[in-house]
């Protein structure tokens with residue numbers, strides 16, 4: 001296990017052992033800007049990760065030095081120190097150039113590569129550098145950045161400090177390592193393993209995704225929350241072969257054996273836990289406790305985080321953890337079908353919804369079936385409706401039946417000026433029961449409500465029939481557009497809710513929604 005307390009003797013003994021590197025070793029307590037972690041003659045990767053771990057403990061930034069002998073020391077600095085250090089690299093973009101131009105003196109033993117505010121979008125470039133510039137063997141880099149997480153446009157209000165590294169000095173093998181740490185103000189969110197389309201690349205998830213793309217694996221994320229202060233996110237990559245959601249934690253508190261005591265239970269709300277070292281001394285703020293997921297348990301020093309060694313997490317751990325909205329797959333097509341007698345206004349309703357227009361007196365019966373795709377935005381989420389317009393005429397019935405099965409929502413129309421079209425609704429509902437999916441979303445619509453003077457069906461009759469079948473009801477007008485959008489939006493809302501609902505989340509009440517919308521609208525006067 002990593003010695004987190006960093007006893008002075010071990011620093012000194014390392015100084016003695018490391019020879020040339022000894023001159024660079026300073027005591028952690030010394031206020032000279034750089035603090036060296038024991039090296040144990042490991043690879044750069046391990047060194048880097050130690051730096052990350054220690055810096056994490058110390059609430060500092062990790063840093064690295066390359067000595068003229070090619071030895072690497074890893075340490076930590078305060079942000080202030082890193083800014084003050086002339087050798088700090090604050091722009092990852094130019095790292096490669098600087099190395100090649102010898103601006104970063106890789107042959108001097110005081111090189112510290114650190115990028116306190118490097119945007120993570122540069123990770124891709126760095127990744128490329130690491131992989132392709134093998135001749136540039138003697139360097140390492142780190143980055144540190146703070147970001148807001150906005151997965152799928154939802155601002156979680158999270159600030160995360162993230163780190164990235166490194167090129168391997170030993171074997172020129174490029175590796176990218178990412179981790180997150182010091183999350184704060186985290187609002188709980190669900191696990192979103194399949195949703196990798198993060199609009200913001202400036203976050204650790206984005207970084208994970210970039211990495212995953214390079215590795216042709218699935219990017220994954222998870223949130224682990226315990227108490228407000230220890231909420232944290234991990235961006236990772238899953239092995240393409242693993243079941244969806246399997247993940248590897250990249251960095252962060254990878255050493256799950258961090259020595260801390262479980263004291264949370266005694267804490268007051270908002271109180272910051274402290275870490276006690278093995279002697280029982282308080283050592284300032286306690287490091288993050290091991291992730292509840294504890295993805296990476298194996299491996300020497302817990303450093304076994306090569307991206308191609310993703311470990312499969314327990315199914316249980318992959319479940320959404322709390323009430324936040326799980327992701328809705330915006331690519332999903334929601335099949336919605338319009339049915340009802342010929343001439344009730346199905347095509348007109350669709351045209352009104354799609355194009356916002358009505359062409360009066362242009363009745364030409366639909367032949368067979370056709371569809372229109374329409375994207376609606378529901379609560380900031382895009383729902384793709386594929387709306388099938390069916391022919392109401394009896395002779396096309398056998399064709400349209402085939403489409404019922406795939407329908408997720410079904411808008412059943414009658415014409416309020418046509419009694420027979422209303423009387424046929426029961427027959428339509430029987431057909432629907434026979435051919436459609438059991439849980440299809442059904443809405444009953446009394447169309448042409450602008451023609452109140454020719455009304456043949458009272459509004460209450462429609463209400464009562466809908467109640468009898470337990471479906472929502474509203475009157476619409478394809479001519480004026482009254483309630484047309486509301487009807488489709490209600491269907492979209494219900495479909496979206498069903499697809500992305502967490503079991504603990506309240507269901508969207510389509511009936512209540514429609515009632516509320518009806519009260520708002522001043523449509524047709526109902527008699």
Ligand SMILES: Nc1nc2c(ncn2[C@@H]2O[C@H](COP(=O)(O)OP(=O)(O)OP(=O)(O)O)[C@@H](O)[C@H]2O)c(=O)[nH]1
Nearest residue numbers: 342343344345346347348363365366392448478479
């Ligand atoms: N006043 C009024 N007329 C409408 C309304 N909706 C449709 N119509 C008219 O009713 C007639 C039939 O409309 P369509 O939309 O073609 O009916 P449909 O249900 O698609 O008919 P099929 O394709 O045979 O199933 C057309 O002349 C439309 O202009 C409406 O809300 N108000």
